[in-house]
Amino acid sequence: MSLIARTGPQEYECRVGVLDSLTEKLRVRGITKVLIIHGTDSWDKAKNYLTQLMDSDITLEFALFNGECTHEEVDRIVGLISQTQAEAVIGVGGGKLMDAVKFAADKSSGVESVLIPTLASNCAPWTPLSVMYTAEGVCLGFVIHTKQVNLLVIEPNLLLDAPVDYFVAGIADTLAKWYESDVVLSRPEYQTNALLLLSRAAALNCRDSIVNYGLQAVKDIQNQTLTPAFIQVSETIIAVSGLVGGLGDGYSRSTVAHAVHDKLTAFPETHTFLHGEKVGYGIMVQLAIEENWAEIDRLAVFYESLNLPKTLADLNLSDLTEEQLGEVAAKVAVDPILLQSQYRVSKEVIQGGMRSLENYLATTV
Structure with missing residues (x-):
């Protein structure tokens, strides 16, 4: 039999206040430039937990997720990573956003993925694969990645504030x-x-x-x-x-x-x-x-x-x-x-x- 284990993120932490330590977690990884991909309503809540990161000396760029994990959206994020010269891409949002960010990081050499889920709706933040859709929302299957998520951090209060x-x-x-x-x-x-x-x-x-x-x-x-x-x-x-x-x-x-x-x-x-x-x-x-x-x-x-x-x-x-x-x-x-x-x-x-x-x-x- 052929079995390849891809157990999960390189680092995972779930606790109240964990996002206050995100800046230090990035620094110990040598990350100084970050692209943040975020949703809309969820971002309005999540950004309140990221004030320490916002006030830090880490360079931040922001982009809005388009709502579907399509190959086109993944390639758009890859282009943004290259354009901003980001060393890491942070995904803040739900499962489709997580999948798009993971895939984009996997396609970008030397770029790590950092995930901050705003929903407990599936295992997308954990898995090294992305479920792909058409722009109309029709499922195309999934793509397995060659590298796992570098950092997954969960603020329980953020999940509690979700629909x-x-x-x-x-x-x-x-x-x-x-x-x-x-x-x-x-x-x-x-x-x-x-x-x-x-x-x-x-x-x-x-x-x-x-x-x-x-x-x-x-x-x-x-x-x-x-x-x-x-x-x-x-x-x-x-x-x-x-x-x-x-x-x-x-x-x-x-x-x-x-x-x-x-x-x-x-x-x-x-x-x-x-x-x-x-x-x-x-x-x-x-x-x-x-x-x-x-x-x-x-x-x-x-x-x-x-x-x-x-x-x-x-x-x-x-x-x-x-x-x-x-x-x-x-x-x-x-x-x-x-x-x-x-x-x-x-x-x-x-x-x-x-x-x-x-x-x-x-x-x-």
């Missing part, structure tokens, strides 16, 4: 780590590989942390109360979930749930839904394919409490024809992430699972 729906989407995306990977990692031939055992343990930790503390963490962000539960779930979403694929490579990165998400992005009706929300629906499809109705029953209660989509109607796709459903299933069946993980499933089985899920939930509501 609740992004946090809920992060919960669903992280929950998928277990359901997508266990069917592969539980195979007998993988029980003697040390890294795959660690990957499976991380995936189990994702499920347990989300199930045990997820609802409490959502209440905490709604009440704007920083608690151990909120911090644990946030770190699970960003760091522990990133370790699953980091340790397990293609054997545990993703399977049906993410493949379903990727193909549903072709429908404009789904563009109002976040990545994790569509992945959450994909978990249900995978469980239906595996005929694990008991787990669907258990998760349905959890989903309802968080208003996560369980059916095509929940994703504004109730009018999807059987022909369209077959087209989606055919594309899912040959998705590279399924082929790489060795999760073999046919177009007919996927289409049948999607239809069975609709029928089953219609009779259990």
